[in-house]
Amino acid sequence: MEEMEAAENDDxxxxxxxxxxKSYKDLHVFQLERPTQVIEWTSAKTVCVAGFHSSKNEILELRLPLKLLADENKGLCAERDFKVVHGGFSDGPVRCLRHVPGTRCVVTNDGRSSDLQLWDLGGDDSDVIRRTGSIRGTSASQTGTRIAAPPSAPARVLHGARSSDVRLTHLSTGQTLYKLAAVDSAEPLTSLKFVGDAAFLACCSDGTVYAADIRTPAAPRVSPPPPSAGESLLWWADASAAPQQSCWKVVRVSSSAQAVVSDLRNLGGALGGAQLDLQTAPCRPGDVTVSWAPALDGCFSVSGFGGLVQIYDTAGWRTAPQDARPLFQHRGHVVPSRRHDDSDPASVTVHAWHPERPRTLLSAASDGSFHVWDWVEPEAG
Incomplete structure (x- = not known):
């Protein structure tokens, strides 16, 4: 991946x-040599990105622009670029990447099998990201493996390509420490998410959600897909982790732009639902990102339905379906430029919220554009 640079000054x-x-507090636009499908925080100031080309790809740890991080006197800070702090190469694509909290380790999957690759991000004495090992997968997969790391117990990761093969593996020994029990279906997973140190959700492409605990071999709680009028849909989900919330919430979004919010304690019920204002198009399980805002109560974001990143506020949603307009949408990835063919508009490949800054997000698109932005709430705008 070549050194990132500010986008060209085209009209x-x-x-x-x-x-x-008037819409952004901060907005920085960059260009990657190759597009990425992963944005993973390794600290509050650094992220990992990696290419997903069929051949060799770079995997990089980047520090956010210093101008973005400056809370005061931004005009005195001239540094607007990301800085590469560590880098390495992957022999294949990187379709999923997770940082193991408390370590300098990341775990990746290539999207072509259920195998995992282990990487050392390097430290103060080295700027090289190097591969340290691998973990053999348990099943053939054409959609790739989802990976989750518990907030504590840094020597292990949860992973699986399908609902029937979710397991917890010790990174050093490769030993299986836990396996999701009594799951008859083999639906592809669209996400795995820890909701505490031991509890997790496994979300399937058909909308089914399994809630389980790695401390017990008991069968998981199962929530069936939301009603969809007989349509065959793909579903994506995420669970909220905002500390100010009294309960965990789960949002499920379908390929027809239907959204359903549930309480984790009663996944079969619905706290609210809406028809989102999204471009609907055929999607693959790995194309869409749905993410609750970690520091903005009741808001979630969605991308992968085209060139937009949209943010929705669920406050006021009722159980009866309703149309919902986005609270904010970032459309910078579809702005035409001389660098790319406008007849083939870019689509967003991934986005991620900053873990601490309430309205700061990063987003990447299929044309290699890479943005970091802090949006202004509508009332202030």
Whole structure:
């Protein structure tokens, strides 16, 4: 991946910047040599990205622009670029990447099998990211493996390609420490998410959600897919982790842009639902990102339905379906430029919320564009 640079000063992009002055507190636009499908925080100031080209790819740890991180006197800070702090190479694509909290280790999957690759991100004495090992998968997969790391117990990861092969593996020994029990179906997974040190959710492409605990071999609680009028849909899900919330919430979004919010304690019920204002198109399980805001109560984001990242506020949602307009949408990835063919518009490949800054997100697209932005809430705009 070549050194990232500010986007070219072409007229359409300049026009969009002027229009966006009132919508963003901060906005930085960069270009990657190859697009990425992973954005993973390794600290509050650094992220990992990696290419998903069929051949050799770079895997990089980047520090956020210092100008973005400056809380005061931003005008005195000239550094607007990401800085590469560690880098290495992967022989194949990187379709999923998870950082193991409390370590300098990341775990990846290539999207072509259920095998895992282990990496050391390097430290103060080395700027090289190097591969340290692998974990053999348990099943053939054409959709890749989902990976989750518990907040504590840094020597283990949860992983699986299908609901029937979810397991917890010790990274050093490769030993299986836990296996999701009594699951008859083999639906592809769209996400795995820890909701505490031991409890986790396994979300399937058909909308089924399994809630389980790695401390017990008991069968998981099963929530069937939300009603969808007989349609065959793909579903994506995420669970909220905002500390100010009294309960964990789960949001499920379908390929027809239907959204359902449930209480983790009663996944079969619905706290609210809506029809989102999304471009609907055929999607693969790995195309869409759904993510609750970690520091903004009741809000979640969605991308993968085109070139937009949309943010929705669930406050006021009722159990009866309703149309919902986005609270904010980032459309910078579809702004035309001379660098790319406008007849083939970019689609967002991944986005991620900052773990601490309430309205700061990163997003990447299929044309290699890479943005970091802090949006202004509508009332302030």
């Amino acid at each position: 359409p992009l300049d026009d969009w910047f002027f229009e966006s002055l």
